[in-house]
Amino acid sequence: MKRAFPIFAIVTAGLLTFALYEALVVAPTEQTMGDVQRIFYYHVPSAWTAFLLFFINFGASLVYLIKRNTKADILALVSAEVGVVFCTVVLVTGPIWARPVWGIWWTWDMRLTLTLVLWLIYVSYLVLRRFSSGSQTPLIAAVLAIFGALDVPLVYFSIWYFRTQHPSPVIGRGGELDPRMAHVLLINWLAFSCFAFLVCWSRYRLEQVKRDVDETQALEALLETRSVR
């Protein structure tokens, strides 16, 4: 198990390098947008990875609420943290692409708004974890994660109705995507998922060690006060 982590890290690094080469060199240049379109190979895989991580957060929170399992709690925390990072990447790369192509940095379009609201919900989840201390933190965090996940369909429908008068986004033309581009996109997605998994893995180990240390310190403090008496 200890050797698996560095091996996986090397595999991920190789995969990321290959995906970068594919995205910058191999993928054909888009006719109307030009090279700016290549950001798509980072933007879309990050979005998929972020949504996957938020989904894992929901599942882990549900498991924690039912079974009160510490591992599920750590998984929920880790997936929310890494998910917020990837979601931030999406929100940053989106405007960089939109400025030259759409002519605007931001629009209150369906997908943009939904991603932003998701980001807000999970940031508030992390803030709650930060601000609450003590043993009840995992429980109230899990409850908030359930609320956040239930909110997503409602956000979706409200924004869908709010924004139906607007033209559908340019990236929505999935059917017209060049097969070579789709190929590069999938490789990038694989690389990004592996990278996210790697970060989650190391963060998971770190959190476990941190909790062990906290527990040991609390025990030591308890023993010390006894021996002073």
Add this chain to the structure above:
Amino acid sequence: MSTLSAITAATLQKDLRLEWRSKDAVNSMLFFSLLVVVIFSFSFNPTAEESRQIAGGLIWVAFLFAAVVALNQTWARELRNQVLDAYRVSPAPAVALFLAKVIGNFIFVSVLEALMTPLFIVFYSLRALGPGWQLIPVAALGTWALVVNGTFFAAMSIRTRSREIMLPLLLFPISIPALLAMVEATSSILTGENSAKFWIVLLAVYDVVFTTVCLLLFETVLNAE
């Protein structure tokens, strides 16, 4: 069921009596939203036509901020003299306590809305061009949406550091669909351009979903230790 409603009624009665004698929550909410109305009026200085467009947003933002004032006091009051711990050990169902708090907050915020709406109409010279009676279900459902989640999150945030700040940080992101629905429904009723039906249905769905979840999970949160 009868014990549930009896306990709810007793707790609600206690809260209403406390509020009637001190008038803390309602007075602070009233003055706060009055300030918001005046400041918005200064900063935008709208004509009658413009204010019809923006009033939906202004009204609900003012009520939302004011409601947070009352919601923050909901459980803080019970922390003094360990009342909340007494609730925990008592055999009374936690759901009854939660319902009483929600209904109490709903009454406080509704009183605020009833008193502030005439002021909005005067300051922004509003007149509904659409079916005005629809504002009543929008207000009732919207207030419930804010209050049910707000009461729940207030119970969660009493367990955190700097809880006064924590409540809006938790409540606002989750309330985005409800707020959007309230604002859009109010605007479309005031301008008379679109139908508000979709938004009223959305608010009703939001209320049903989150009331159910709150009732299911409240006992867990109350007893979290």
